[in-house]
Amino acid sequence: MARKLAIDKVLFTVVVLLVVGGLVMVYSANPPDPDGGFKRQFVTQLLAAVVGLAAMLVLMSIDYRSWAKPWLAYAGLGASLVLLVAVLAAAPINGSSRWLSVGPLTFQPSELAKIAVVVFIAYQIHRCPEGVSQPRVLVPCGLAVGLVTLLVLQAPDFGSAALILGIAGVMLFLAGLSWRWIVPAMVVLPGLFALFIWAEPYRRERLLGFLSPENDPSGNGFQVLQSLIAIGSGGVTGQGLGESAQKLYFLPLATSDFIFSIVSEELGLLGAVAVLAAFAVLAWRGYVAGHRAPDAFGRFLAWGLTSAVLIQALVNVSVTVGLVPVTGTPLPFLSHGGSSLVMTLIACGLLLSVSEHG
Amino acid sequence: MNAPGPRARRVRRRYVGRLVVFMVVAGLWMGAIAVRLFDLQIRGADEYRERAARQQRSEVVLNPKRGTIYDARGRSLAVSVETHTLYAETAKVEKPAVVAAEIAPLVGRSRERIEALLNKPGHVPLARKLDREVADRIDLSAFPGLYFLDESKRKYPMGSLMAHVLGFVGTDRSLAGLEYRYDTEVAGEAVRRHVLRDGQQRLVVVPGSLGEPKPGADLHLTIDATIQHLAERALRETIASYDASAGSVVILAPEDSAVLAMASYPTFDPNRFGDFGPNERRNRALQDSYEPGSTFKTITAAGAFERSVVHPDQIMDCGNGRIRVGKARIKDHKPFPELTFRTAIAKSSNVCAIKAGLLAGSETMQELVTAFGFGEVTGIDLDGEHPGIVPLRVWDQETTAYASFGHGLAVTPLQLANAYATVANGGVWNRPYLVRALEREGEVVDVRPRNRGHRVISKATAYRVIRLLEEVVVSGTGRKAAIAGYRVAGKTGTAEKSDASGYSETGRVAGFVGIAPARAPRLVCLVMIDEPTVSTSGGEVAAPAFQRIISEALFYLGATPSRQPMGWSQPVWLQPAPAPLEGPPQIRVAAAAGQAAADQDIAPTEGELWTAAGSS
Numbered sequence: 005m006a007r008k009l010a011i012d013k014v015l016f017t018v019v020v021l022l023v024v025g026g027l028v029m030v031y032s033a034n035p036p037d038p039d040g041g042f043k044r045q046f047v048t049q050l051l052a053a054v055v056g057l058a059a060m061l062v063l064m065s066i067d068y069r070s071w072a073k074p075w076l077a078y079a080g081l082g083a084s085l086v087l088l089v090a091v092l093a094a095a096p097i098n099g100s101s102r103w104l105s106v107g108p109l110t111f112q113p114s115e116l117a118k119i120a121v122v123v124f125i126a127y128q129i130h131r132c133p134e135g136v137s138q139p140r141v142l143v144p145c146g147l148a149v150g151l152v153t154l155l156v157l158q159a160p161d162f163g164s165a166a167l168i169l170g171i172a173g174v175m176l177f178l179a180g181l182s183w184r185w186i187v188p189a190m191v192v193l194p195g196l197f198a199l200f201i202w203a204e205p206y207r208r209e210r211l212l213g214f215l216s217p218e219n220d221p222s223g224n225g226f227q228v229l230q231s232l233i234a235i236g237s238g239g240v241t242g243q244g245l246g247e248s249a250q251k252l253y254f255l256p257l258a259t260s261d262f263i264f265s266i267v268s269e270e271l272g273l274l275g276a277v278a279v280l281a282a283f284a285v286l287a288w289r290g291y292v293a294g295h296r297a298p299d300a301f302g303r304f305l306a307w308g309l310t311s312a313v314l315i316q317a318l319v320n321v322s323v324t325v326g327l328v329p330v331t332g333t334p335l336p337f338l339s340h341g342g343s344s345l346v347m348t349l350i351a352c353g354l355l356l357s358v359s360e361h362g
Numbered sequence: 363m364n365a366p367g368p369r370a371r372r373v374r375r376r377y378v379g380r381l382v383v384f385m386v387v388a389g390l391w392m393g394a395i396a397v398r399l400f401d402l403q404i405r406g407a408d409e410y411r412e413r414a415a416r417q418q419r420s421e422v423v424l425n426p427k428r429g430t431i432y433d434a435r436g437r438s439l440a441v442s443v444e445t446h447t448l449y450a451e452t453a454k455v456e457k458p459a460v461v462a463a464e465i466a467p468l469v470g471r472s473r474e475r476i477e478a479l480l481n482k483p484g485h486v487p488l489a490r491k492l493d494r495e496v497a498d499r500i501d502l503s504a505f506p507g508l509y510f511l512d513e514s515k516r517k518y519p520m521g522s523l524m525a526h527v528l529g530f531v532g533t534d535r536s537l538a539g540l541e542y543r544y545d546t547e548v549a550g551e552a553v554r555r556h557v558l559r560d561g562q563q564r565l566v567v568v569p570g571s572l573g574e575p576k577p578g579a580d581l582h583l584t585i586d587a588t589i590q591h592l593a594e595r596a597l598r599e600t601i602a603s604y605d606a607s608a609g610s611v612v613i614l615a616p617e618d619s620a621v622l623a624m625a626s627y628p629t630f631d632p633n634r635f636g637d638f639g640p641n642e643r644r645n646r647a648l649q650d651s652y653e654p655g656s657t658f659k660t661i662t663a664a665g666a667f668e669r670s671v672v673h674p675d676q677i678m679d680c681g682n683g684r685i686r687v688g689k690a691r692i693k694d695h696k697p698f699p700e701l702t703f704r705t706a707i708a709k710s711s712n713v714c715a716i717k718a719g720l721l722a723g724s725e726t727m728q729e730l731v732t733a734f735g736f737g738e739v740t741g742i743d744l745d746g747e748h749p750g751i752v753p754l755r756v757w758d759q760e761t762t763a764y765a766s767f768g769h770g771l772a773v774t775p776l777q778l779a780n781a782y783a784t785v786a787n788g789g790v791w792n793r794p795y796l797v798r799a800l801e802r803e804g805e806v807v808d809v810r811p812r813n814r815g816h817r818v819i820s821k822a823t824a825y826r827v828i829r830l831l832e833e834v835v836v837s838g839t840g841r842k843a844a845i846a847g848y849r850v851a852g853k854t855g856t857a858e859k860s861d862a863s864g865y866s867e868t869g870r871v872a873g874f875v876g877i878a879p880a881r882a883p884r885l886v887c888l889v890m891i892d893e894p895t896v897s898t899s900g901g902e903v904a905a906p907a908f909q910r911i912i913s914e915a916l917f918y919l920g921a922t923p924s925r926q927p928m929g930w931s932q933p934v935w936l937q938p939a940p941a942p943l944e945g946p947p948q949i950r951v952a953a954a955a956g957q958a959a960a961d962q963d964i965a966p967t968e969g970e971l972w973t974a975a976g977s978s
Contacts, residue, residue, distance in 0.1 A: 236410025
């Protein structure tokens with residue numbers, strides 16, 4: 005058994021800073037309630053942060069190896085699949101069935117599915133120390149990822165599906181997947197993606213809107229253009245915390261998908277770079293924790309979860325600065341969204357557990 | 363850590379290789395983001411800040427209330443009333459076609475126009491300045507996205523009364539008359555507020571929302587609406603009964619040329635000025651000039667008296683209606699025998715006027731005509747004034763001869779009325795004016811012309827001219843201007859209208875200018891009727907109109923009837939005055955000594971008369 009190491013204080017600090025910073029930014033970006041009530045989004049975010057941090061503290065004190073059980077890997081996956089099916093039956097919100105309502109709480113099963121997929125793949129890699137480039141590993145992984153992705157696509161939640169696919173790919177790549185698999189996958193998957201995007205008019209318009217936002221500032225290019233205006237008008241030092249004008253209904257989803265734009269507008273280049281640096285430090289500590297892990301499960305659990313957070317962050321920021329078409333991916337820690345925050349903090353709890361018990 | 367075996371170490375090395383590849387990719391990605399942020403926030407900061415400002419900031423103009431225009435007795439002539447402008451927040455309007463079809467008839471605009479407006483983005487005014495009754499007919503709850511904003515609109519409660527003087531205000535700016543001339547004062551100051559708008563074009567913040575719009579100043583006019591009404595009514599009826607094309611009336615207070623009435627016909631209603639053309643909107647009292655004709659003989663007489671070359675009772679040969687001046691042969695309107703100068707003017711003999719003018723001399727006449735303000739705008743507080751036409755070169759005998767009976771030059775009705783006011787007040791020319799005071803938030807500021815006018819003729823001359831003009835009304839061409847109980851002085855005029863091809867055969871301008879009461883002048887009134895048809899003479903057409911207006915106006919003003927209507931009474935300005943008198947020394951003696959002495963002293967001696975007459 006590995007000895008118990010000290011908790012990774014840097015990782016823990018970065019996580020707490022991101023959570024606190026996220027709360028501040030959600031508070032700031034939350035537009036005044038038209039009904040005159042208190043900032044509702046901030047309150048739900050605060051509750052999610054409390055729940056998430058508690059879950060993180062519990063998980064980091066439990067040895068991650070107790071999760072390396074086949075029943076757990078399958079149970080997590082199974083639960084995700086059931087919830088993903090259930091969410092399709094639920095009433096759609098904003099035209100998509102991403103949320104499951106239980107009383108006053110809403111829950112996004114795709115967030116759980118991300119972690120479940122990471123745990124499942126980490127378990128599969130752990131199960132076969134001989135390597136991943138064999139059907140014993142690839143078939144269950146492919147089935148699990150394929151099923152989850154298809155269900156998430158039904159929501160429809162193209163961003164989350166692509167993200168789950170990407171995380172799975174990155175994990176298998178890091179696990180040493182043979183180039184014989186990688187090369188064909190890199191040919192086939194982008195082709196499938198292109199087809200998939202082109203088949204659905206709203207995705208096609210989003211893509212075209214991304215390519216030329218100026219042509220249609222009030223339509224599909226609107227979000228990106230407003231985001232660019234927000235970021236650009238921030239300058240080096242920003243307009244000052246709480247001083248964003250773009251959050252006043254110019255920038256849709258200012259508290260969720262485009263919170264990075266508000267950070268950049270209010271805190272400028274300095275704030276934007278600080279957020280990126282925090283994710284870089286988190287990634288650095290996450291990969292180090294995985295590298296130090298004594299077993300394959302711990303390593304790939306850590307790497308998978310770190311990659312999940314990092315890729316989400318990079319995709320989200322890329323959307324806000326106009327490098328990538330709008331996908332609907334939240335920025336971990338900062339974007340408003342209870343499920344996302346709680347699940348990110350659960351991931352961090354697992355990550356800290358790996359770093360602690362390495 | 364477990365001691366890993368060689369295979370495990372190899373596997374881990376491979377992992378590390380893959381991890382490095384992945385981290386390099388992620389690092390490059392993050393680098394790309396950093397470059398992009400640099401591009402946006404440092405290189406593009408100014409441009410994006412400007413774009414942000416353009417969409418977030420906007421200006422809201424708060425319009426002030428326009429000042430009220432009052433007549434001399436505080437009656438409202440032009441007021442601003444609250445009206446309602448219908449706006450649409452087009453994003454919230456469902457089915458623009460249906461809304462347009464329902465709204466268009468209510469606001470009186472075309473359905474296509476409303477629908478086109480509803481299809482524009484943002485907040486669009488659908489119909490400006492609707493009255494309360496119209497606005498009340500629109501049930502806003504039935505049309506989501508529509509709302510009203512208050513705006514003030516100009517109303518002229520007295521309709522067309524003194525329309526030419528007041529002018530009018532368009533939807534957003536003043537366009538004519540006093541409204542235009544005093545726009546800076548009356549309009550007030552609008553306040554431009556910078557506000558932030560949100561993405562749905564709602565106003566969010568009003569930073570520094572200080573300053574209310576400054577309301578416009580009220581104007582207090584010299585015009586009395588009652589006198590104006592008398593003038594307009596007589597003008598309208600005279601034009602109707604003589605089937606004339608146009609006309610104007612000017613009434614001045616002689617002491618300082620304050621305008622008491624100024625009417626022009628055809629006229630218009632400033633409440634719907636758009637329905638009228640330039641012909642109706644033209645203020646003929648000062649925008650048009652006419653050949654004055656015989657009314658100008660007053661100036662000639664003033665010149666002759668000023669130079670003491672003619673005595674009122676001097677017998678003059680009216681040449682049986684013919685005179686030769688240089689190469690010009692001038693015919694009178696009818697032949698007269700020898701007459702006294704007084705009678706000749708009363709009967710309006712051209713020959714006699716020419717002789718008097720030539721006796722006074724070309725130089726004197728030219729100087730005097732200029733000094734009376736002809737050939738130059740009076741400077742009244744209205745725009746578009748015509749300067750009239752006075753020959754600029756040094757006058758020769760012919761020019762003087764023609765000018766002596768009002769030919770060969772053109773004057774505006776206002777100029778001519780003001781020349782008579784100059785005579786009526788004892789010889790001082792004053793700048794006519796319409797606005798006597800501005801009232802700003804209860805504080806009244808006197809804006810009457812500050813500098814006193816300039817003396818044109820001596821008081822003695824002025825007095826003699828008035829006595830001369832009395833005879834016109836008593837026994838001459840102006841008998842129809844006589845008013846029971848008052849002495850009236852005045853002069854008729856019938857001028858031929860000239861156009862590019864010369865004098866017209868039929869077109870006449872009938873005029874009468876009078877002073878009442880003659881010995882204590884309170885009103886100077888000009889009546890000018892353009893192209894009367896049934897009769898064309900000033901005495902037949904204009905004098906009765908003068909009589910109607912002034913008899914009623916004197917009654918309205920409560921003017922003291924003249925003590926000796928047909929005899930002699932001393933004009934007020936010849937009564938002992940506290941201020942030192944400016945006239946020649948003998949007038950001062952006259953003022954002190956009384957009427958007989960005055961008559962004696964200012965009359966030229968017989969010798970002088972004959973010398974002057976003989977020299978011509």
